[in-house]
Amino acid sequence: MQFLTQVLGRTVFDSIGEPVGKVRDVIITPGEPLPVVSAIVIARGRQDIVMPWRRVREEVDRFSLPVRKDRIAEYTPGEDDIWLRKSVLDRQIVDIHDYKVVRVNDVRFVETPGQVCLLGVDASTRGLLRGLGIDWVSGVLRFLVGKPPPERIIAWNDVETLEQTAGPIKLKIPLEKLSRLHPSDIADIIEQMNPAQRADVIESLDVETAADVLPEASPEIQAEIIEDIDPERASDILEEMEPDEAADILGDLSEERTEEILKEMEPEEAEDVRELLTYEDETAGGLMTTEYVAVSEGVTAQGAIDYLRELAPDAETIYYIYILTEGEKLVGVISLRDLIVAQPDRPVRDFMVTRVIHIHPEASMREAAELFQKYNLLALPVVDFDNELKGIITVDDVLEDIPAEIWRGKPGRRRTAPDQRLDHTAEA
């Protein structure tokens, strides 16, 4: 057998040629390198017979069994077995290779000596036409536009099924293949799903992955997902995210829901997010995050490096280290490069850049973008009128939010990519 749609509905005969019933489903068992067909389900009246595949003989256009129909040894489906008609054919699956959610038009098998393996699924229009029994349309299309609709099999290893059913019960399945993808790609995929599937996928991912995936989705979808999942899990995911990203999502939710989630969060994290929520959208304050690296001015280069080692993994960017007075006032900045090339015992205040390019929380996004562009920064500190450091804006936040025309800059002007150096700041 080659295609599932060719197998379904075929009549199965017993050893003396009496019809037993029609093929209703095909069961596969996961295996290496490919899943193997382990049984077929035969509809016999209202009852299903699950027949082990090794006992089934395939003939032209029909199947036959070596026994009489009243002596059929049944196959007991295992937990990992997949019913192809019930769980795969006509269902939506994720094509891990192309990051797409597609509908399965057919399932392709390959025959190897002694067994039949599942090669992959066919989600192409060509497969749909074949399944509809109107393959000739492909010929017409080839005649009209010069090429037939492409035929493409998605290898089973690239297929993530979204739901599996065992009888009338729906199983929640761990999405292992999906979770191995890059968070941006997972986000692309969930954007193609319907709201219920999205919530299911986010629920199935571990908290860290979910926290990486969510910010990559569109703002509406982020808010919808957080609204749809359990508040406790929502708060776990938000805690894992950068405070500015968490605040973005919460800002789109209803106030009751926001409160509900903030209450579930760790008090410290919640405090950061609450503060960020007070800033207006589309201002520097709204863009910034409260996670940055800062040391006090008396610390030595070695001390700063030790501190970085200890704390940095949490911070969004560690390329700039901000220097603060005892009263949290911003007095300087050093780059990671400055820090590493400096003598270990030199205090940071001796080599820090003192004229720090900064922005006020109320400034517009556009002003922030212009500073980034002019000085080629990776991050920009946000300070209030008392020169107290409130947070930083990182370049990726600006890139996401600023319309492309601002970045294009003025014609004829030479631009360099943002880099790690602070030389420009020194000249400013």
Next chain:
Amino acid sequence: MRKRLGRHRWAVFLAVIGPGLIAANADNDAGGITTCSLVGARFGYSLLWVLFLITISLAVTQEMGARMGAVTGKGFGGLIREKFGARWATFPITAMLIANLGTTNAEFAGIAASLGIFGLSKYISVPVAAVVVYLLIAKFDYRRVQKVLLISSSLYLAYVVSGVLAHPDWLHAFRSMVRPTISFRSDYLLMFVALIGTTITPWGQFFIQSYIVDKRLTAEDLAYTKSDVYVGAFFTELISFFIIVACAATIFVAGGQIGDAADAAKALQPLAGPFASTLFALGLLNASLLGAAVLPLTSAYATCETFGWEAGIDKTPKEAPIFFGLLTFFIVASALFILIPGLPLLTIIVLSQVLNGVLLPIILIFVLKVTNDSSFMGKHTNSRTFNVIAVLTIAGLILMTILLLASPVIKNLI
């Protein structure tokens, strides 16, 4: 930080007007207004009993759609594909596409007729409207526009006032609602099927379900959804009732002739006097624009969902060729059809609703099959009462269609 959405305001709005009410309100499109006007104008109160019965059918079938959406989180197209496979799914989808193409024609006919009242030639209004509709769908966030159009559909309340001011024979009207009368004249049968076809529509079935899915309502919200759908069905049919009563009390008593849209506007004279035509034209234009965008969208989304083609306004035509192809085809084909010289616009509108009524049983049979399947619906399968009402609706429609086909329709066209 990203742009925050103006969600809160819409949240408040949606708290008052739920999906059921929105879907039901969208039901009062060009076909709805025209059919009800003609029903009242030609047959007075005598079809009100049908309206009474189909209000129940509408509530039940819409509730089934809403329930399927809430329980499965999937659109109707996806469900029939998953339950019946690609081959069987082509039947309801083809039926829906034909019915919807007819209704889209009706919407453009509505645009031509309403602007015709202002003296604008259809050779100008229809092409312009086609471009406007396409831009509304493709360039703007149609869901916002839809809300504006839905709010303006409160224009129909004018019929309630006008109906009251026309001093109808209330006793007669209410008696007609509960006392079935039937005639086997073909124009009566035609209006009978049109009235059903304009109320319970193939597209409405797809629309309510996808609306529920988009609004992310789940099985936990079923109690709310149910009451919302019932209120919506009641409200739509209340408007239909007043359109029929207003037309019966004004046009029917005066001889019952409706030749064009301007005649239909006379039903609003008790309220608006000389401005009746303007009011009618605005209401019809609004309803037609609403439908002219909703129908191509619903059709394209449902078809692509069923067959697994990419769909979405945020995609490019290259990424989603079939989706945009269908959208364009619906709009262009409908607009071109209405441009045929000498086309009787109101007749086209009513015939499209008849087509809806004739094709509806196919859709409803599939609705019934899915809503009774516990592997999709879990414990939320249909109650016996619901099944009985749905089966009676289907049987009644098929019977009326046979009667209609058996009678010499062509002779007595409106």
